[in-house]
Amino acid sequence: GAGVSQSPSNKVTEKGKDVELRCDPISGHTALYWYRQRLGQGLEFLIYFQGNSAPDKSGLPSDRFSAERTGESVSTLTIQRTQQEDSAVYLCASSSSAGLGQPQHFGDGTRLSIL
Amino acid sequence: GENVEQHPSTLSVQEGDSAVIKCTYSDSASNYFPWYKQELGKRPQLIIDIRSNVGEKKDQRIAVTLNKTAKHFSLHITETQPEDSAVYFCAASKPTGNQFYFGTGTSLTVIP
Numbered sequence: 001g002a003g004v005s006q007s008p009s010n011k012v013t014e015k016g017k018d019v020e021l022r023c024d025p026i027s028g029h030t031a032l033y034w035y036r037q038r039l040g041q042g043l044e045f046l047i048y049f050q051g052n053s054a055p056d057k058s059g060l061p062s063d064r065f066s067a068e069r070t071g072e073s074v075s076t077l078t079i080q081r082t083q084q085e086d087s088a089v090y091l092c093a094s095s096s097s098a099g100l101g102q103p104q105h106f107g108d109g110t111r112l113s114i115l
Numbered sequence: 116g117e118n119v120e121q122h123p124s125t126l127s128v129q130e131g132d133s134a135v136i137k138c139t140y141s142d143s144a145s146n147y148f149p150w151y152k153q154e155l156g157k158r159p160q161l162i163i164d165i166r167s168n169v170g171e172k173k174d175q176r177i178a179v180t181l182n183k184t185a186k187h188f189s190l191h192i193t194e195t196q197p198e199d200s201a202v203y204f205c206a207a208s209k210p211t212g213n214q215f216y217f218g219t220g221t222s223l224t225v226i227p
Contacts (some may be wrong), residue, residue, distance in 0.1 A: 033215070042219040043159070043204065056214065090157065100168045101147030101208065104215060106158040 002026075003106035006092050009103055012113045015084060021077040021110045027092030032075050033104060035091045043091065049075060050097065079112075087114045117142040117200045119207050128195050129226050136142025136221045138205035139187040145207040145216075150179060150187045153220075162203075163190070195225045 003023040013019055025032050034046040049069040052097035062067070064082075069075040079086055089111050093104040118141040128134045138148075146167035151159035165172045165179045165188065172179050178191040192199055205218040 043217045045215075045217075048214060101164070101210075103149050103161045103164055104206075106151075106160070108158050 004092055004094050006090075006107035006110050008110055009108060010092070010111045010113075010115065013082060014115050016081055018078065018080045019082055021079075021090050021092075023075045023077070023092030023094075023107060023111070025073070025075070025092070026072055026096075026105055028072075028096065029032055029094035029105075030072050030097045031102075031104075031108045032069055033093045033095075034075070034077050035093065036061075036088045038088045045089075046077070056070065063112055082112075082114045083112045116227045117145055117207055117214075117216040118211065118227045119169065119205060119216045119218045121205050121221060123221060124219065127221045127224045127226060130195060130197060131137075132195055133191045134190075134195055134199070134223055134225075136203055137187060137225070138189070138207075138218050139185075139205040140216070141186065142207070143183075143186060144209045144211075146210055147208040148181060149206050149208075149215075150190050151204045152201045157193060159204060161214070164206070195223075197225050197227050199215075201225060205206070 007022045030051045032049045036044040047067045048056040064080045067077045089109040091109045093106045095104045096102045117188045141209050149195045150162035153159040165181050176193045181188040204217045204220050208215050220225045
């Protein structure tokens, strides 16, 4: 597609369940980012993938959070044993590394609600 | 690392007036500074960006200025319109690693 695609757009689940969020970056974009955005708040960095390099996981808030990316394609963000504080919009972005200073392009996000 | 601070957190202006949002950064190695607009319930969208080899960039009613010495950059919106109402985020990026550091956002309200 032309833009970053995320699925599902909305997810409601019970506390304690695991959830998996998916991101399809723009074709050819080597960099992929996950952010968390709580209601009315800013963008909280979670994890960053750049090509085949080891991901930067410095933003993951706990070991319940993990993410994978196969090559330069789809990424999945997994949250295990969800807690109510995990409720937020999870945004994915991708960017080209064709040159310095390439902008990020965001998906529409997944709105996660933990009951 | 890098620390990006953004001010003000909220801003209200009358339609037709100008709005200015300021950001500072801490790492002099940062060389790319995008601005994003996020309307309620929507994705952040790039509205303008500037690289460290220029001091100012303009696109119609939107302009960004960069002061590398002082390590700050600003977004200027002239002749504001109600549709400019949104949250604006600044960001800084370094040439190594392609990591982005975001400001905390400014909620702009344009009063008709």
